[in-house]
Amino acid sequence: GDSVTQMEGPVTLSEEAFLTINCTYTATGYPSLFWYVQYPGEGLQLLLKATKADDKGSNKGFEATYRKETTSFHLEKGSVQVSDSAVYFCALGGGRSNTGKLIFGQGTTLQVKP
Amino acid sequence: GAGVSQSPSNKVTEKGKDVELRCDPISGHTALYWYRQSLGQGLEFLIYFQGNSAPDKSGLPSDRFSAERTGGSVSTLTIQRTQQEDSAVYLCASSLDLAGGRDTQYFGPGTRLTVL
Numbered sequence: 001g002d003s004v005t006q007m008e009g010p011v012t013l014s015e016e017a018f019l020t021i022n023c024t025y026t027a028t029g030y031p032s033l034f035w036y037v038q039y040p041g042e043g044l045q046l047l048l049k050a051t052k053a054d055d056k057g058s059n060k061g062f063e064a065t066y067r068k069e070t071t072s073f074h075l076e077k078g079s080v081q082v083s084d085s086a087v088y089f090c091a092l093g094g095g096r097s098n099t100g101k102l103i104f105g106q107g108t109t110l111q112v113k114p
Numbered sequence: 115g116a117g118v119s120q121s122p123s124n125k126v127t128e129k130g131k132d133v134e135l136r137c138d139p140i141s142g143h144t145a146l147y148w149y150r151q152s153l154g155q156g157l158e159f160l161i162y163f164q165g166n167s168a169p170d171k172s173g174l175p176s177d178r179f180s181a182e183r184t185g186g187s188v189s190t191l192t193i194q195r196t197q198q199e200d201s202a203v204y205l206c207a208s209s210l211d212l213a214g215g216r217d218t219q220y221f222g223p224g225t226r227l228t229v230l
Contacts (some may be wrong), residue, residue: 030216031216032216032217034218036221042223043205043221043222043223043224044205044207044221045221046218046219046220049218051216089157093216093217093219094216094217100145100147100162100170100209100211100216100217101147101159101162101170101173102147102149102157102159102207102219103159104156104157105156106156107156107157
């Protein structure tokens with residue numbers, strides 16, 4: 001079945017450092033790929049999405065490119081801030097083998113220190 | 115506009131009791147999903163509604179779990195004879211359901227269930 005694998009955390013960075021959180025997937029069909037973020041004490045929020053191969057999603061300085069050849073959707077940010085500290089979830093939806101449910105990676109905790 | 119709302123925000127119950135969790139999706143969203151977030155299992159899909167029907171119930175962990183949706187809007191997740199392993203945050207999400215499951219899902223704040 002479809003699945004998502006994220007790099008394990010926690011990831012600890014200094015402010016203004018470069019961030020990469022790796023995400024790879026296994027899916028049939030043509031799923032959309034998502035990054036959701038969960039700030040401390042808050043609910044899940046969509047950070048960015050991409051709906052087809054080679055699409056780049058971007059928001060709040062974060063970017064991720066849908067790479068079909070490497071089945072990856074790595075999250076990047078050039079300069080992190082303390083306010084980016086949160087748990088980040090990679091997810092896929094709409095592959096041929098599912099009815100729209102999101103399949104999530106295990107989540108990666110990011111802590112940014114001043 | 116209003117987002118997805120869930121109630122109660124917190125629920126503490128005793129083992130063996132039944133609980134009902136409510137979800138109000140974004141107006142006009144035909145698809146509604148329930149997920150569970152727990153420390154050991156991460157984020158797990160439970161059930162998907164398209165309108166009032168549930169074409170995918172594959173994530174319900176046992177027959178103690180059931181859900182319904184009425185009027186294509188509000189949904190209730192019921193857990194009968196609760197067990198301690200049911201303790202988790204129950205999340206509801208909704209979407210327009212126009213793109214074969216590839217639409218963005220918008221999440222509610224969740225209901226934190228604690229079974230003593």
